[in-house]
Amino acid sequence: MAFIIAVDGPAASGKGTVASRLAALYGYPMLDTGLLYRAVGVRLLGASGDLDDDAAAEAAARGLDLSELEKAEVRTRAAGEAASRVAVHPGVRAALFALQRDFTKREPGSVIDGRDIGTVIAPEAPAKLYVTATPEIRAERRWKQLSGQGETVSFDDVLADIHKRDARDGGRENAPMTQAPDAVLLDTSEMTIEQAFDAARRIVETARARSGDLPG
Ligand SMILES: Nc1ncnc2c1ncn2[C@@H]1O[C@H](COP(=O)(O)OP(=O)(O)OP(=O)(O)O)[C@@H](O)[C@H]1O
Numbered sequence: 012m013a014f015i016i017a018v019d020g021p022a023a024s025g026k027g028t029v030a031s032r033l034a035a036l037y038g039y040p041m042l043d044t045g046l047l048y049r050a051v052g053v054r055l056l057g058a059s060g061d062l063d064d065d066a067a068a069e070a071a072a073r074g075l076d077l078s079e080l081e082k083a084e085v086r087t088r089a090a091g092e093a094a095s096r097v098a099v100h101p102g103v104r105a106a107l108f109a110l111q112r113d114f115t116k117r118e119p120g121s122v123i124d125g126r127d128i129g130t131v132i133a134p135e136a137p138a139k140l141y142v143t144a145t146p147e148i149r150a151e152r153r154w155k156q157l158s159g160q161g162e163t164v165s166f167d168d169v170l171a172d173i174h175k176r177d178a179r180d181g182g183r184e185n186a187p188m189t190q191a192p193d194a195v196l197l198d199t200s201e202m203t204i205e206q207a208f209d210a211a212r213r214i215v216e217t218a219r220a221r222s223g224d225l226p227g
């Protein structure tokens with residue numbers, strides 16, 4: 012059976028960094044599902060601009076071309092905000108479900124990160140991590156990242172974005188962001204990238220040994 016590594020957690024917690032390092036370690040393909048929602052948000056902003064229009068948002072999700080995930084535009088602050096607004100529409104989530112589900116069937120395994128991977132997309136995943144950090148640390152990381160990409164934004168505005176996104180992602184009715192009961196919590200607040208990756212690797216190795224995938 013495919014060995015799925017599900018990595019969930021709030022915005023800018025470092026889950027993508029950990030996920031891509033795990034994917035490189037095991038030679039597994041990786042899917043950053045946040046990019047799917049970001050690309051849908053960007054599509055909608057470029058069309059009607061009405062992020063609350065559930066039918067238009069679903070149509071944008073159904074018409075998504077995966078090459079759109081490569082655009083620099085999907086990594087902007089505006090795309091993150093748009094993503095979290097279109098992600099509340101059940102039609103959007105339904106439209107993106109099969110693609111994510113199919114990805115998790117890849118052999119011998121895959122790494123997939125997002126908000127509802129361990130709870131909705133792949134509840135059967137043998138390795139589940141919930142990566143988090145304090146809002147202030149996440150805002151600092153995101154602020155540095157956006158500044159490095161050339162975006163001019165204050166730390167306070169990024170922190171406000173983080174709080175708003177946490178509330179929206181965790182409070183929505185459909186597939187809210189939450190730690191799966193069998194996910195291991197990894198708080199990276201006081202960790203370097205290397206320390207976070209090392210802790211994540213140990214969590215996955217324990218899961219691999221438990222699932223009989225490898226001797227531990
Ligand atoms: N432990 C860490 N210490 C310092 N910086 C980190 C750490 N982990 C990640 N970062 C940096 O923080 C930023 C956000 O990390 P990353 O993209 O992995 O977060 P994320 O949870 O996947 O974010 P999102 O899903 O919201 O896009 C990146 O610039 C990354 O290099």
Ligand SMILES: Nc1ccn([C@@H]2O[C@H](COP(=O)(O)O)[C@@H](O)[C@H]2O)c(=O)n1
Binds near residue numbers: 094096128
């Ligand atoms: N599985 C997922 C992944 C993402 N979202 C929504 O997309 C927003 C952007 O995600 P990032 O990981 O790139 O920050 C996020 O705030 C969520 O609203 C989701 O709902 N489910």
